[in-house]
Amino acid sequence: MLSGRMGRRKFLKNMSLAFGGSLAGQFLGSLPLTHAEKKPALEYRTLGKTGLKVTTVSMGVMNCSDPAVLLRAFDLGINFYDTADCYMRGRNEEMVGQTFKGKRDKILIQTKVHALDEKQMRASVERSLRRLQTDYIDVLVWHSHSSPEEVSDTHLFEFMSKMKKEGKVRFTGFSTHRNMASLLKETAKSNLHDVALVSYNFTHSKDLKEAVASAARSGLGIVAMKTQAGGYKKAKMEGLSPHQAALRYVLMDQNVSCAVPGVTTIEQIEECAAVMGTSLSKRNVNELKQYQSFLRGRICTMCGGCAGECPYGVWRSDLLRAVMYYDGYENDALFRESLQLITSQDIHRCSECPSCSVICRRGLNIKAQIKMVQEFVVQS
Ligand code: SF4
Numbered sequence: 001m002l003s004g005r006m007g008r009r010k011f012l013k014n015m016s017l018a019f020g021g022s023l024a025g026q027f028l029g030s031l032p033l034t035h036a037e038k039k040p041a042l043e044y045r046t047l048g049k050t051g052l053k054v055t056t057v058s059m060g061v062m063n064c065s066d067p068a069v070l071l072r073a074f075d076l077g078i079n080f081y082d083t084a085d086c087y088m089r090g091r092n093e094e095m096v097g098q099t100f101k102g103k104r105d106k107i108l109i110q111t112k113v114h115a116l117d118e119k120q121m122r123a124s125v126e127r128s129l130r131r132l133q134t135d136y137i138d139v140l141v142w143h144s145h146s147s148p149e150e151v152s153d154t155h156l157f158e159f160m161s162k163m164k165k166e167g168k169v170r171f172t173g174f175s176t177h178r179n180m181a182s183l184l185k186e187t188a189k190s191n192l193h194d195v196a197l198v199s200y201n202f203t204h205s206k207d208l209k210e211a212v213a214s215a216a217r218s219g220l221g222i223v224a225m226k227t228q229a230g231g232y233k234k235a236k237m238e239g240l241s242p243h244q245a246a247l248r249y250v251l252m253d254q255n256v257s258c259a260v261p262g263v264t265t266i267e268q269i270e271e272c273a274a275v276m277g278t279s280l281s282k283r284n285v286n287e288l289k290q291y292q293s294f295l296r297g298r299i300c301t302m303c304g305g306c307a308g309e310c311p312y313g314v315w316r317s318d319l320l321r322a323v324m325y326y327d328g329y330e331n332d333a334l335f336r337e338s339l340q341l342i343t344s345q346d347i348h349r350c351s352e353c354p355s356c357s358v359i360c361r362r363g364l365n366i367k368a369q370i371k372m373v374q375e376f377v378v379q380s
């Protein structure tokens, strides 16, 4: 607990130790936040060498299926929207295209492509353009890079260069959830990418913070995702609302161009937008500490730390994702959709295992998480 008598210098030092980063010199005190009845004070940063001016609070559209939320974000002045070819099997891009019809020149769109052969990647980009009802994509990123070799793959670069020359894509980059620090360091050296979409929040290491700084210095535009470290859990947290604090923490890092929190309701986008132009208070730091202990052992962040540990290949990304949607985001629609990719044999295999050999680096009880999914499958 922070003491009211604690000096400013001591407080900054403690906060820096608690969250593994140096925030000294950026701490400006807290501003009152309300749900934005009126428009927030917009704050822009430059997205690295792209030169694009993006609102620091932008929007991750992935979990959203309500066009009214997008329209509210637009009304609030948010100008950068992150979607992907595969979110909701293409319906997410369709919603973005339909909602922003006639507003294309006022927004920036980031979407994604999987690293496949050229024919498949071209078909994917063409589908995205059709769904988004546009003839260009502002930022196209590859999904989920996790090794330094992937970020330097010349075959992928040739394809991206063609897309740029053909005017279909303005800037390119990659997204990453695993080995992020080493990927960013590699990218900083190669200088081949324009943008990196990085899972980045108050639970991450100092090493990642330094890698983000070095990548930003090299000109890479850093877009932060998973900023809330596990979605919205107000009900379970007995009134505590740490989401603004989590978002503010990320944006205090000036090496981050913008954050794309995944929101699903008007209330959430207003709550996020109100964070622009503000800074962390002592209360926020307390909230983050409580939130951090609340999350410990509860949320799979898809960090990849346990990859390959299940001898039967059951604990893999589709099951991890289902668990994240179910218990992390509490998003039933996404959870049900993700279950379609999981075979019942996989889930039953776990029942035959006397003890799970997968060890979560964040203390998650994997067997219990699987049991939760099993129970849901049986009930449905
Ligand atoms: S319980 Fe067994 S099958 Fe299931 S994830 Fe763990 S090790 Fe794999």
Ligand code: SF4
Residues within 6 Å of the ligand: 299, 300, 301, 302, 303, 304, 305, 306, 307, 320, 359, 360, 361, 362, 363, 364
């Ligand atoms: S289960 Fe744990 S170690 Fe495995 S990906 Fe999720 S958070 Fe990382």
